[in-house]
Amino acid sequence: MSDLTMKIPQLVAHRGHAARYPENTLPAIESALNAGACYVEVDIQLTADGVPVLFHDDEMQRITGQSQRITQLNAAQLTDYAACEASRFGDKFSGTPIPTLAELLTLLRAWPGRRAFIEIKEESTRLFGTEFVVEKIMQQLTPLGGQCIPISYEVAALEAARTLGAERIGWVAAKWDEASHQIANQLAPDYLFTNHTRLPDNPDDIWRGPWQWALYEVTDPALALTLAAKDIALIETMAIEAMLADPTLRARACHGA
Numbered sequence: 001m002s003d004l005t006m007k008i009p010q011l012v013a014h015r016g017h018a019a020r021y022p023e024n025t026l027p028a029i030e031s032a033l034n035a036g037a038c039y040v041e042v043d044i045q046l047t048a049d050g051v052p053v054l055f056h057d058d059e060m061q062r063i064t065g066q067s068q069r070i071t072q073l074n075a076a077q078l079t080d081y082a083a084c085e086a087s088r089f090g091d092k093f094s095g096t097p098i099p100t101l102a103e104l105l106t107l108l109r110a111w112p113g114r115r116a117f118i119e120i121k122e123e124s125t126r127l128f129g130t131e132f133v134v135e136k137i138m139q140q141l142t143p144l145g146g147q148c149i150p151i152s153y154e155v156a157a158l159e160a161a162r163t164l165g166a167e168r169i170g171w172v173a174a175k176w177d178e179a180s181h182q183i184a185n186q187l188a189p190d191y192l193f194t195n196h197t198r199l200p201d202n203p204d205d206i207w208r209g210p211w212q213w214a215l216y217e218v219t220d221p222a223l224a225l226t227l228a229a230k231d232i233a234l235i236e237t238m239a240i241e242a243m244l245a246d247p248t249l250r251a252r253a254c255h256g257a
Helices: 026-035 075-080 101-109 122-128 130-147 155-163 178-187 221-228 240-244
Strands: 010-014 039-046 052-054 115-120 148-152 170-172 191-195 212-216 234-237
Touching (some): 010 026, 010 212, 010 240, 039 122, 052 101, 052 130, 122 130, 122 155, 130 155, 148 155, 148 191, 155 170
Parallel strands (some): 039 115, 115 148, 148 170
């Protein structure tokens, strides 16, 4: 394949620049944007008092080192916990706060040319109810229009987001089977996410539809380009800076705000 016809994906900073910073924190996201990420992806849980915050797990041990559930704490109580990932970084990021969705959106307003995938986590929807969680999130996303794109494993959450005005949505497929294919066709999301290991080897077997494919988790530039040759538009990576050091991938980096 010649350089003129090579397909080059855009990169999504998975939980921000999570290879070098604690995931889902503002330093991780700002680092990813500065590195040239066109897209970032974050995870959203709700606190006990209904505040959307950036956090992947309901259980807080992995990120904060303390055993508690984020869904059982009020937002004001989160100041007692640091999103430091001490098991990876030691005390380098001690004191790093757990950010709210509102704080992320304040940051994104300074980067109007970049987009964020906002993953609605099922731990929160199961506990508080899908409609309640999605409404709390969409109340904050709506003013930014298409800059923020709700995504989820949960179809009902995406349908609720559409009802509440989401311009685009992304479904995360946990399986590669006929049932999931039917869901994708019925939902017709704008983006379809899955783990790159689930993708069939034969490009003809890849589901086609109105969506753009986004695959995770990739940290090898050569693999990213191999996947792009199969019409994969977006590649999620926690190693955004290292991936964009590749001159071919760098050609599709975003520059400026």
